[in-house]
Amino acid sequence: MADLADKLNRPLLDAAGLVEGCRLLDLASGAGEPALSAARRAGPDGLVVGSDLVPGMMAGAVRRARSVEGPAPAFTAADMTALPFADAAFDGVTCRFGIMFVPAVETALREVRRVLRPGGKAAFMVWGSRAGNGLFAEIGDAVADHLGEDGSLDPLFRFAPPELLSDLMRAVGFAETSETDLTPVRKAPAGQPFWHAALDMSFGHRLGGLTAEQRKALEADIARRFDARAVDGIVPVPSHARIVVGVAG
Template sequence: MADLADKLNRPLLDAAGVTVGDRVLDLASGAGEPALGAARRVGAQGLVVGSDLVPGMLAGAVRRAGSEAARGVEAPVFTAADMTALPFADGSFDRVTCRFGIMFVPDAAGALHAVRRALRPGGTAAFMVWGPLSGNALFAEVAAAVAEHLGEDGSLDPLFRFAEPGLLSGLMRDAGFARAEETDLTPVRKAPADQPFWWAALDMSFGHRLGDLSADRRGALEASIAARFAARAADGVVPVPAHVRIVTGTVAG
């Protein structure tokens, strides 16, 4: 997934305006992106703090940061934090980024208020969320196969919570951001046809439904998914279009 991740990280950091010397907070950092990329941008004059609600999620990010530091590359610091109760003083950061995290916060409005508080006047927050399921072939094909074999249960609803245009930007304005804008991106990942690149999406999104399946039923499901992507393949490559939305908000200066 690294190629697609890079296509998404750079526009998110650009939308937030991350540059040399900035103090940046990255929310829901998970394995470390885009916090690691932000640290390379801000350099020694800046600071990047990566956070996640689950401390265990940050173990890989901490290892990656250590490797960056060992090579003399600027690296973030990571800490566990609840997005709705950020443990930082008012106006601590110039920029806040969040890639595919805000949709999983039950109190999204509370999180946006906390983010606005943590930003300095004139600071910018940029959130990346998924656009419509129909534009995200990876999830759409996997979900269709799961529904065919196991029935539909709304497992992807949280993931696509802010797929409707204007929904998240409206919440940002309600939270007190002076300006909120949306930009849609439609990158296409070119995946090797002979690799099960869809496994991670299957396990992350539907793992709770797979544990009780027999080996035969799991195998039949996976064969259906593989067949769906094989039908898209040409010259050994599967084009996998995605649709994401970047929503940016600025605090009044």
């Protein structure tokens, strides 16, 4: 997934206005991106702080940071709804595919605005429509056919409707907002289980009770669906993401 991730990271950091010397907070950093890429761009005179609600999620990010050359982010546990940072501490805030999982989203947005300096930018990346995201659409349809639909993917697409997140940002005091859609297409090799991690991540809670035969049948169906899309041995996997930017007043 690294190639697709890079195609999404770069425009997100651009949208946040990240340049050398900036101070940036990355929320829901997980395994470390885009915080690691941001630290290289901010340079030795900048500061990038990566954060996640669950400290254990950042263990891989910390290991990766130790192995890269050049500037690295600092990592700390942080709850988006009660950020442990001073007012106006950052020039920018990024969050890649994290804001949709926050129950008290308006509280989180107020906190993001608080820690931004006036004129600073918050850039959130969210998924567009399920239909436009081939990876999730195919996996979700296969799981629904085998196990029934239970709404497991609904949180991923919470902010798929245009302007929904922008409206919330303006409601908590962001001076202006803008939205940009991205539709990169990943080219995956046919016959390879590139979809396996997404299956476990999105549906692991449903797969534990399956027998070995049921799991095998489900995975064979998913593989068949993707391989049917292949052209010259390559499976095109479309994605639809949206970057929502707010400027702190």
